[in-house]
Amino acid sequence: MELQALRGTSDILPEDIPRWLSLERTIRRLARLYSYDEIRTPLLEEASLFRRSVGETTDIVQKEMFQFEDRSNQLIVLRPEGTASIVRAYLEHHLDKRIGFAKFFYCGAMFRAERPQAGRFRQFHQFGVEAIGSHSPWIDVEAITLCQAMLSACGLPQSRLWLSSMGCKPDQLRASQKLRERLSLHRSSLCSDCQSRFDKNIFRVLDCKKESCRAIVWKEKTSPFILCAECQAHYDQVRQGLHSAGISFDDTGIFARGLDYYTRTVFEFRAKGLGAQDAVAAGGRYNHLVEELGGPSTGAVGFAAGIERLLMAIPKGTSDSSTVSRHGIYVAVTQPTLIAEGFRLSQQLREKGIAANMDYDSKSLKAQLREADKVQAQYVAILGEAELAQQSITVKDLGQGTQRTIPLDQFIQEMSHAANHEQ
Numbered sequence: 001m002e003l004q005a006l007r008g009t010s011d012i013l014p015e016d017i018p019r020w021l022s023l024e025r026t027i028r029r030l031a032r033l034y035s036y037d038e039i040r041t042p043l044l045e046e047a048s049l050f051r052r053s054v055g056e057t058t059d060i061v062q063k064e065m066f067q068f069e070d071r072s073n074q075l076i077v078l079r080p081e082g083t084a085s086i087v088r089a090y091l092e093h094h095l096d097k098r099i100g101f102a103k104f105f106y107c108g109a110m111f112r113a114e115r116p117q118a119g120r121f122r123q124f125h126q127f128g129v130e131a132i133g134s135h136s137p138w139i140d141v142e143a144i145t146l147c148q149a150m151l152s153a154c155g156l157p158q159s160r161l162w163l164s165s166m167g168c169k170p171d172q173l174r175a176s177q178k179l180r181e182r183l184s185l186h187r188s189s190l191c192s193d194c195q196s197r198f199d200k201n202i203f204r205v206l207d208c209k210k211e212s213c214r215a216i217v218w219k220e221k222t223s224p225f226i227l228c229a230e231c232q233a234h235y236d237q238v239r240q241g242l243h244s245a246g247i248s249f250d251d252t253g254i255f256a257r258g259l260d261y262y263t264r265t266v267f268e269f270r271a272k273g274l275g276a277q278d279a280v281a282a283g284g285r286y287n288h289l290v291e292e293l294g295g296p297s298t299g300a301v302g303f304a305a306g307i308e309r310l311l312m313a314i315p316k317g318t319s320d321s322s323t324v325s326r327h328g329i330y331v332a333v334t335q336p337t338l339i340a341e342g343f344r345l346s347q348q349l350r351e352k353g354i355a356a357n358m359d360y361d362s363k364s365l366k367a368q369l370r371e372a373d374k375v376q377a378q379y380v381a382i383l384g385e386a387e388l389a390q391q392s393i394t395v396k397d398l399g400q401g402t403q404r405t406i407p408l409d410q411f412i413q414e415m416s417h418a419a420n421h422e423q
């Protein structure tokens with residue numbers, strides 16, 4: 001039997017790593033620009049954290065969590081999303097009392113037992129931000145602005161912002177009644193999931209990915225959400241803020257997010273070319289979550305974006321450093337007895353911060369040169385008896401095809417100067 005990675009998981013091979021690193025560097029740089037500090041929470045959490053936050057009736061909790069009992073019969077899950085863990089950490093470390101308002105950035109693996117499909121994995125990666133401790137609509141505007149800045153800096157050519165407000169809990173209660181009335185005529189045409197969502201969590205119907213359900217939902221032209229005066233004022237301020245920031249959006253959709261913790265602003269960035277499930281980033285405000293997890297009553301807003309889906313939507317070769325360039329020095333020796341000398345030179349180079357690579361399998365010089373080209377070395381440093389006797393080195397520039405023999409000291413000095421310049 002051949003061993004394979006689990007269904008819905010994937011290896012990220014060295015050849016794919018430059019795209020990932022480039023994306024991660026870009027989002028870290030932008031998070032810093034907007035003063036969001038990185039936080040890393042565990043991959044494992046108690047199951048109850050997500051039941052209390054994401055919601056009992058959501059697909060995530062009902063069907064998609066990887067859940068198991070540990071040896072002491074504690075119910076553990078592999079985290080399906082980032083927000084709940086970050087709020088837990090915020091409260092556990094008393095950041096509510098120590099700093100109050102806090103802005104977090106995260107990036108890491110999440111786990112959901114979804115049916116694997118294009119761009120959806122069971123172990124997938126997300127980055128996102130959470131701003132906890134404020135009701136100000138300007139924080140919504142800032143989070144949306146940052147999300148768009150990250151997506152476009154990552155090389156996403158075109159994305160469209162969908163904006164809505166789900167209001168406060170009383171607004172949501174009214175909207176759910178209204179939505180039930182509207183959809184009751186079509187109830188039997190909804191998918192089996194939506195039929196059970198109908199009573200338990202009707203907003204999930206708005207979120208259904210099935211074409212037949214989407215067609216029914218989108219037949220309605222007006223949003224079921226009628227906001228109270230405060231929520232309407234908040235939403236108006238968010239929209240004005242986005243206008244003044246020069247961010248265009250579509251607020252005409254009948255659009256809600258299915259996780260229990262959302263209140264007021266919800267948004268999604270959709271990219272072309274990802275099909276019906278074209279959202280690359282999504283988020284919103286969650287004004288009750290901190291309180292529901294045992295903290296003070298306070299506002300919070302955030303978003304998350306899936307890295308695999310984003311990479312699918314970004315044309316290859318557009319992100320800044322995804323092109324492989326020649327790099328480092330390949331130390332080649334003219335005969336196997338010189339491997340120890342070659343190793344010493346490699347170490348000398350590495351200690352100066354210069355990438356060095358060499359062959360330990362006593363390959364011929366010709367084979368070593370082929371290898372140097374294959375690993376995209378910039379230079380080959382050839383060490384033979386003659387060079388050793390004269391304390392010199394023969395340097396071949398693989399990019400330019402030139403070759404020269406120079407004193408060893410001069411070589412190390414030149415290379416370390418170039419390496420420092422690069423950094």
Ligand SMILES: [Zn+2]
Nearest residue numbers: 168171228231
């Ligand atoms: Zn309201």
Ligand SMILES: [Zn+2]
Nearest residue numbers: 191194208213
């Ligand atoms: Zn459905």
